[in-house]
Amino acid sequence: ITKTDPAGGEITINLEGHTISARLYAPQGSxxxxxxxxxxxxxxxxxxxxxxxxxWRNVREDExxxxxxxxxxxxxxxxxxxxPTQVVILGVKFQVxxxxxxxxxxxxxxxxxxx
Numbered sequence: 001i002t003k004t005d006p007a008g009g010e011i012t013i014n015l016e017g018h019t020i021s022a023r024l025y026a027p028q029g030s031x032x033x034x035x036x037x038x039x040x041x042x043x044x045x046x047x048x049x050x051x052x053x054x055x056w057r058n059v060r061e062d063e064x065x066x067x068x069x070x071x072x073x074x075x076x077x078x079x080x081x082x083x084p085t086q087v088v089i090l091g092v093k094f095q096v097x098x099x100x101x102x103x104x105x106x107x108x109x110x111x112x113x114x115x
Contacts, residue, residue, distance in 0.1 A: 011088075012046075013087045013088075014086075015044060015084050015085075015087045016071060017072070017073045018084075018115050020042055020054075020071065020090065020114070021068050021112070022042060022092070022110055022113040023066055023067070024065055024092065024110055025063070025064050025109040025111070026059045026061060026062075027062060027107065027108075029061070032059065032096060032100050032102040033097075033100055033102055036097035036098075036099040037097060038058070038096050038097060038100070039094075040059055040092060040093065041053045041056055041067070041069075041093045041095070042091070042092060044084075044087045045087070045088060046083040047083065047086040048081065051082065052082045053069070053093065090115065092108075
């Protein structure tokens with residue numbers, strides 16, 4: 001999700017201290033192998049190209065799961081270059097486990113995104 005101004009420029013959002021939540025539904029065939037399931041994470045990207053990710057959640061087929069990403073306050077980030085006051089992208093990362101050769105080509109649904 002990105003916001004743009006009427007001229008097409010990116011608009012930054014200050015998400016410092018916010019909890020981002022979303023619900024995700026993945027259909028049959030999206031889980032991957034039982035020993036190396038596919039996973040999903042919420043993500044945010046700042047104006048400097050730095051990312052912040054939520055914890056990995058294993059995909060559950062035919063079930064809604066809740067994803068949460070706690071965006072820290074600037075002073076809580078000791079040695080971290082992500083700027084929570086300059087967010088330009090909020091997204092979802094769907095990933096095959098590193099120990100898997102599975103592929104998935106199909107839909108996933110995202111609902112109730114809140115920040």
